[in-house]
Amino acid sequence: MFAGPASDGAAQDASAPKAREHRGPLFDSARLRLAPAGSAGSTFATVAGVNELAEATIEGTHPPGAERHAILVVDDEPAILESLEMTLADDYRVFTAATGEEGLAVLERETIALVISDQELPTMKGVEFLESAIAVAPRAIRILLTGYADINSLVRAVNEGRIYRYIAKPWEPHEVRLNVKRALESYELASENAQLASALAQANDRLRAENLYLRREVERRYAFDKIIGGSPAMERVFEVMEKVADTDATVLITGETGTGKDLVARAIHYSGPRKDRRFVAQNCAALPDTLLESELFGHTRGAFTGAHQDKKGLFEVAHRGTVFLDEVGETHPGMQVRLLRVLQDGEIRPLGSSDTRKVDVRIIAATNRDLRQDAEEKRFREDLYYRLRVVEIRLPPLRERREDIPLLAHHFLDAAARKMGRRLKGFSNAAMDRLVAHGWSGNVRELENEIERTVALADDAEAVGEEMLSEHVRGAVPDADPRVEKLPPGITLAGAVDALKRRMIREAIDETGSKTRAAERLGIPRQSLQKMMKRLEMEP
Ligand SMILES: Nc1ncnc2c1ncn2[C@@H]1O[C@H](COP(=O)(O)OP(=O)(O)OP(=O)(O)O)[C@@H](O)[C@H]1O
Ligand SMILES: [Mg+2]
Numbered sequence: 001m002f003a004g005p006a007s008d009g010a011a012q013d014a015s016a017p018k019a020r021e022h023r024g025p026l027f028d029s030a031r032l033r034l035a036p037a038g039s040a041g042s043t044f045a046t047v048a049g050v051n052e053l054a055e056a057t058i059e060g061t062h063p064p065g066a067e068r069h070a071i072l073v074v075d076d077e078p079a080i081l082e083s084l085e086m087t088l089a090d091d092y093r094v095f096t097a098a099t100g101e102e103g104l105a106v107l108e109r110e111t112i113a114l115v116i117s118d119q120e121l122p123t124m125k126g127v128e129f130l131e132s133a134i135a136v137a138p139r140a141i142r143i144l145l146t147g148y149a150d151i152n153s154l155v156r157a158v159n160e161g162r163i164y165r166y167i168a169k170p171w172e173p174h175e176v177r178l179n180v181k182r183a184l185e186s187y188e189l190a191s192e193n194a195q196l197a198s199a200l201a202q203a204n205d206r207l208r209a210e211n212l213y214l215r216r217e218v219e220r221r222y223a224f225d226k227i228i229g230g231s232p233a234m235e236r237v238f239e240v241m242e243k244v245a246d247t248d249a250t251v252l253i254t255g256e257t258g259t260g261k262d263l264v265a266r267a268i269h270y271s272g273p274r275k276d277r278r279f280v281a282q283n284c285a286a287l288p289d290t291l292l293e294s295e296l297f298g299h300t301r302g303a304f305t306g307a308h309q310d311k312k313g314l315f316e317v318a319h320r321g322t323v324f325l326d327e328v329g330e331t332h333p334g335m336q337v338r339l340l341r342v343l344q345d346g347e348i349r350p351l352g353s354s355d356t357r358k359v360d361v362r363i364i365a366a367t368n369r370d371l372r373q374d375a376e377e378k379r380f381r382e383d384l385y386y387r388l389r390v391v392e393i394r395l396p397p398l399r400e401r402r403e404d405i406p407l408l409a410h411h412f413l414d415a416a417a418r419k420m421g422r423r424l425k426g427f428s429n430a431a432m433d434r435l436v437a438h439g440w441s442g443n444v445r446e447l448e449n450e451i452e453r454t455v456a457l458a459d460d461a462e463a464v465g466e467e468m469l470s471e472h473v474r475g476a477v478p479d480a481d482p483r484v485e486k487l488p489p490g491i492t493l494a495g496a497v498d499a500l501k502r503r504m505i506r507e508a509i510d511e512t513g514s515k516t517r518a519a520e521r522l523g524i525p526r527q528s529l530q531k532m533m534k535r536l537e538m539e540p
Pocket of ligand 2: 261262326
């Protein structure tokens with residue numbers, strides 16, 4: 001018996017008679033709507049009557065030039081294998097296997113797009129085999145050849161094996177081809193979907209990672225951007241800051257007054273994971289001992305005269321944030337012991353209390369003293385010193401990084417001009433020379449104050465001239481040896497030569513006391529010196 005309306009005789013071939021032994025009732029009109037398995041693996045949704053499908057036109061599925069799909073056929077009857085192979089070999093690469101075990105071995109080896117299995121196999125049932133196939137080739141589409149009499153058991157089989165379709169025996173070759181074509185379309189769709197989904201997931205992950213990275217970068221830039229400096233010394237400072245920002249490492253910032261210790265401490269906090277928590281700064285030199293202790297560790301009521309109620313210390317206030325201990329070198333020995341305890345055990349004890357409390361704070365400390373020497377000479381606890389300087393950032397004095405002076409000067413000029421509504425746009429060369437040459441014992445703070453003062457007194461000048469600078473800055477004697485002087489980054493050769501000329505002329509005049517003798521010393525005619533000074537905007 002052949003498949004109903006489709007069996008008009010035209011499409012019969014050798015496979016049909018041989019399949020007769022497997023023949024069972026056909027489900028010509030049966031439309032088994034099966035619930036989706038909702039599992040991994042190929043789509044299977046509707047099991048439709050095969051005859052309905054048979055009416056569609058049949059074409060090969062693989063576009064010319066494309067890799068042909070591989071199909072695995074499992075049946076213990078050589079005749080059936082042969083006839084299916086004949087039906088499909090023109091359009092696909094066909095692999096065959098006689099048992100489920102062999103079939104699984106093929107699946108392991110080859111990238112199979114479609115598995116067609118007979119239900120009646122020697123060792124395991126077709127459904128069992130197809131179920132095992134899911135683990136090996138999850139995306140392969142599974143079709144069952146069946147001669148089942150009982151609709152319910154077929155439905156169950158289809159569900160259990162998460163089978164895409166069944167083909168009832170006996171079959172017509174064009175039915176088989178049509179089913180295979182449809183199945184492979186599903187396979188392609190599923191593969192495409194899977195690829196798209198995985199590409200999408202990857203893109204998403206990448207995007208998320210990039211976003212996080214960018215956000216961190218922007219935040220860090222923002223925190224770091226306030227710190228001006230392009231000198232190698234400052235580049236090294238930035239490098240270390242970047243490395244420690246994400247950690248909880250205790251940092252000791254050393255440097256003369258006004259070198260930016262405060263600025264750096266804040267930048268580390270605001271570019272790290274604790275940035276949404278508090279940054280609490282305490283100047284350890286600013287308070288008498290007891291008050292400092294109570295400030296940092298808190299106190300209970302009555303702990304000392306005037307302690308009218310309990311008070312939380314800064315270490316508790318800064319929970320999960322950062323405590324900045326400024327001028328830590330000025331602490332007295334008792335305080336040093338207490339600080340050691342916080343660093344070692346993360347514990348504090350409020351004044352007047354017998355209980356200790358755990359705190360989670362990052363500690364950044366700063367000092368303008370030479371703490372190592374203080375420790376060596378027993379003025380500062382050595383163990384505390386080593387606990388504090390897990391990472392040490394040394395901020396170089398401004399005179400050791402003069403190439404940063406033009407950058408800083410312009411930065412402060414722009415800020416002050418904006419704030420005070422001045423038109424000032426820059427510095428005359430002579431003024432800049434003076435700024436670069438000055439000693440700046442008060443470091444960046446002194447430079448900042450100098451520029452602010454100049455801007456405040458500038459009226460409506462467009463550039464800061466030498467005469468507008470404070471007297472002591474104006475009188476700065478440039479470094480004697482221009483070879484050791486570092487030049488501002490980005491300066492042109494002509495600019496550097498001009499700066500050197502200015503410096504040599506000024507030195508010669510200062511030392512000889514007259515232009516004539518200066519010209520002699522420089523080995524140029526007096527008129528040339530005059531002209532040169534004019535061009536270099538040097539005051540007579
Ligand atoms: N690299 C820098 N870029 C921009 N501004 C800076 C820089 N370094 C310092 N400053 C500015 O200079 C002033 C002094 O800096 P800061 O207070 O951080 O110095 P400090 O080392 O903590 O000084 P002190 O030892 O006196 O406490 C601040 O106004 C700060 O903004
Ligand atoms: Mg400071």
